[in-house]
Amino acid sequence: MNERPKIKDIAERLGVSAATVSRALSDSGLVAEPTLSRIREVAREMNYRPNVSARNLRTQRAMAVLMVVRDVGNPFYLEILKGVEATARAAGYSVLMGNTENDSDREVEYFDMLRDGHADGMILMTGKLPARDGFVDSVADAPIVVALEEIRDAGFPHVMIDNEGAARDAVEHLIGLGHKRIAHVSGPVPEIMSVSRRNGYRAAMQAAGLAIPDGYEPVGDYLLHTGQRLCRELFELPQPPTAIFVANDEMAFGVIHELRRLGLDVPGDVSVVGFDDLFLSEAFYPPLTTVSQPRTEIGRAAMNMLLDMLAGGLTPRKPAMLPTTLKVRGTTAPAPK
Amino acid sequence: MNERPKIKDIAERLGVSAATVSRALSDSGLVAEPTLSRIREVAREMNYRPNVSARNLRTQRAMAVLMVVRDVGNPFYLEILKGVEATARAAGYSVLMGNTENDSDREVEYFDMLRDGHADGMILMTGKLPARDGFVDSVADAPIVVALEEIRDAGFPHVMIDNEGAARDAVEHLIGLGHKRIAHVSGPVPEIMSVSRRNGYRAAMQAAGLAIPDGYEPVGDYLLHTGQRLCRELFELPQPPTAIFVANDEMAFGVIHELRRLGLDVPGDVSVVGFDDLFLSEAFYPPLTTVSQPRTEIGRAAMNMLLDMLAGGLTPRKPAMLPTTLKVRGTTAPAPK
DNA sequence: ATGAAAGCGCTAACAT
DNA sequence: ATGTTAGCGCTTTCAT
Numbered sequence: 001m002n003e004r005p006k007i008k009d010i011a012e013r014l015g016v017s018a019a020t021v022s023r024a025l026s027d028s029g030l031v032a033e034p035t036l037s038r039i040r041e042v043a044r045e046m047n048y049r050p051n052v053s054a055r056n057l058r059t060q061r062a063m064a065v066l067m068v069v070r071d072v073g074n075p076f077y078l079e080i081l082k083g084v085e086a087t088a089r090a091a092g093y094s095v096l097m098g099n100t101e102n103d104s105d106r107e108v109e110y111f112d113m114l115r116d117g118h119a120d121g122m123i124l125m126t127g128k129l130p131a132r133d134g135f136v137d138s139v140a141d142a143p144i145v146v147a148l149e150e151i152r153d154a155g156f157p158h159v160m161i162d163n164e165g166a167a168r169d170a171v172e173h174l175i176g177l178g179h180k181r182i183a184h185v186s187g188p189v190p191e192i193m194s195v196s197r198r199n200g201y202r203a204a205m206q207a208a209g210l211a212i213p214d215g216y217e218p219v220g221d222y223l224l225h226t227g228q229r230l231c232r233e234l235f236e237l238p239q240p241p242t243a244i245f246v247a248n249d250e251m252a253f254g255v256i257h258e259l260r261r262l263g264l265d266v267p268g269d270v271s272v273v274g275f276d277d278l279f280l281s282e283a284f285y286p287p288l289t290t291v292s293q294p295r296t297e298i299g300r301a302a303m304n305m306l307l308d309m310l311a312g313g314l315t316p317r318k319p320a321m322l323p324t325t326l327k328v329r330g331t332t333a334p335a336p337k
Numbered sequence: 338m339n340e341r342p343k344i345k346d347i348a349e350r351l352g353v354s355a356a357t358v359s360r361a362l363s364d365s366g367l368v369a370e371p372t373l374s375r376i377r378e379v380a381r382e383m384n385y386r387p388n389v390s391a392r393n394l395r396t397q398r399a400m401a402v403l404m405v406v407r408d409v410g411n412p413f414y415l416e417i418l419k420g421v422e423a424t425a426r427a428a429g430y431s432v433l434m435g436n437t438e439n440d441s442d443r444e445v446e447y448f449d450m451l452r453d454g455h456a457d458g459m460i461l462m463t464g465k466l467p468a469r470d471g472f473v474d475s476v477a478d479a480p481i482v483v484a485l486e487e488i489r490d491a492g493f494p495h496v497m498i499d500n501e502g503a504a505r506d507a508v509e510h511l512i513g514l515g516h517k518r519i520a521h522v523s524g525p526v527p528e529i530m531s532v533s534r535r536n537g538y539r540a541a542m543q544a545a546g547l548a549i550p551d552g553y554e555p556v557g558d559y560l561l562h563t564g565q566r567l568c569r570e571l572f573e574l575p576q577p578p579t580a581i582f583v584a585n586d587e588m589a590f591g592v593i594h595e596l597r598r599l600g601l602d603v604p605g606d607v608s609v610v611g612f613d614d615l616f617l618s619e620a621f622y623p624p625l626t627t628v629s630q631p632r633t634e635i636g637r638a639a640m641n642m643l644l645d646m647l648a649g650g651l652t653p654r655k656p657a658m659l660p661t662t663l664k665v666r667g668t669t670a671p672a673p674k
Numbered sequence: 675a676t677g678a679a680a681g682c683g684c685t686a687a688c689a690t
Numbered sequence: 691a692t693g694t695t696a697g698c699g700c701t702t703t704c705a706t
Contacts, residue, residue, distance in 0.1 A: 016677085031676080
């Protein structure tokens with residue numbers, strides 16, 4: 001790790017110029033054959049690696065992109081990361097992870113990383129932009145792709161799933177099982193993803209002529225223990241539900257955990273549907289009925305879009321919509337009684 | 338996002354030199370008061386951010402560290418990441434994540450990132466070094482801290498838990514419940530972490546005078562579906578176990594899932610103990626009895642050690658040992674019959 | 675096909 | 691207290 005040979009070292013050792021070495025090492029096709037091979041050989045032998053700071057400074061690019069999520073702790077993002085990473089690596093880019101924890105300051109920090117040259121572009125998976133005067137304008141033409149979530153009026157290209165449609169399908173599945181009293185544990189409104197899933201729930205309920213009593217739409221934050229708490233509150237209502245559509249699997253785990261503590265059987269007494277299909281959702285007991293998203297594909301699509309933008313392509317006008325699947329497993333059953 | 342003002346722009350606008358601006362912005366205490374405030378004000382107004390490539394090139398530091406794990410997909414690492422990140426940020430460092438997937442090429446790649454200046458130091462959480470001639474020597478004096486795992490003979494400082502002791506405690510808990518036929522689903526041997534946990538298992542068994550029949554120590558890889566498969570194999574043995582100590586929670590989930598498919602009750606028929614205490618382990622059904630590690634603390638300790646090394650401190654000779662706790666929950670019960 | 679030279683934006687000697 | 695200058699390691703004109 002001691003000696004960090006530089007281009008000059010290689011050049012001197014071979015009696016050529018630094019420029020020639022640089023050209024040889026970058027496959028420019030401008031270096032003739034006797035020299036070319038010798039340079040490459042010596043470079044390998046000396047274990048040469050170009051200094052990224054110098055290169056980035058010179059080329060004005062970092063060959064890196066930033067993927068910003070609200071919580072790296074959520075395993076849901078990891079499959080997406082893999083899709084992003086595979087696509088990025090193939091194009092010579094590396095991927096940096098950003099974690100906002102829903103903190104506006106940290107969000108700003110990642111935008112700053114773009115400006116200060118840490119990364120060339122960004123894949124945003126947070127539901128909002130930092131709320132600052134003029135912020136939207138200041139980033140409007142940056143190479144940014146929004147995935148999963150939706151940020152309106154900023155003109156960014158989107159990779160999404162049909163949250164509303166998927167939610168409706170999930171709730172219709174419950175309705176098809178004869179449930180009438182169906183509650184919805186939502187994500188944080190007014191973020192669009194949460195609102196869309198809730199709209200899907202409402203649409204299905206309305207289409208079936210079912211009422212949504214007061215207290216049937218508690219608002220959560222996608223975290224396990226919140227699911228637990230909101231479930232408890234649902235069962236303090238005069239008319240508790242017989243089925244619950246939860247906005248993500250992590251909260252669904254909390255809901256089911258709490259139902260068990262309340263002595264209720266899943267799916268005998270209460271049916272539960274989640275959203276995400278985590279790698280644990282099937283091994284969970286009972287295996288969770290949930291909406292599966294093509295995560296790797298979402299990552300790939302977002303990164304490809306970003307690569308297009310980085311290559312100077314136009315920003316796609318209409319969002320890419322990827323399909324979801326309802327996985328019916330063990331947490332849903334016909335309505336009791 | 339368009340205009341990226343540089344130091345020169347600020348300098349010209351105020352009629353001072355670039356050096357003064359640089360000094361003012363870096364809190365060097367070398368700039369007098371009328372100038373100081375005006376520079377800062379203009380910098381903020383122009384939304385100035387220093388170009389990291391230029392700065393890193395000049396200072397020969399990236400102010401970034403690399404945290405390399407075998408699988409970002411494992412939620413276990415995320416708590417550690419938070420500890421690392423918090424400590425790093427407080428010291429002005431950012432954290433890059435590396436994911437090896439047990440792939441030797443990717444391991445090498447991350448070491449290369451150190452050499453090419455992407456990062457100044459590294460926290461390694463993979464159980465081995467790339468197997469190449471002279472590799473150990475070539476990285477011997479790099480600022481590297483090994484956490485969780487153990488890499489012998491390379492001289493790196495370590496942050497660890499007492500894997501062997503914790504494993505022994507876990508198995509003694511099972512023995513205390515009257516179990517005699519106790520199997521162990523291990524991690525990948527011969528990696529030291531896996532071997533240590535297995536040694537703890539063996540020590541406890543031997544101390545209690547219990548035999549370890551053929552086939553009672555299947556070797557896994559910490560992945561869910563492997564736990565499932567190995568569990569199936571255990572129950573094809575002539576004398577299946579009544580208790581299983583699994584080397585991590587993720588495989589334990591797979592084991593329990595498979596037990597259920599085999600029609601066996603947990604913990605009525607078979608007791609299971611895991612290792613890690615994932616955020617889902619308590620919400621799992623039955624709530625998983627497992628060994629809990631101080632994850633955030635591990636991250637903090639590792640990063641602090643790395644910061645010391647980066648600041649020119651000596652590499653600590655003896656490893657930091659952090660305490661574990663056995664969380665007895667719902668997957669262990671007295672031996673049947 | 676190769677070399678010479680300039681310069682990316684910043685910081686740190688070295689002046690003054 | 692501030693300015694001048696050089697240079698980090700690389701790529702890329704512009705010459706030859």
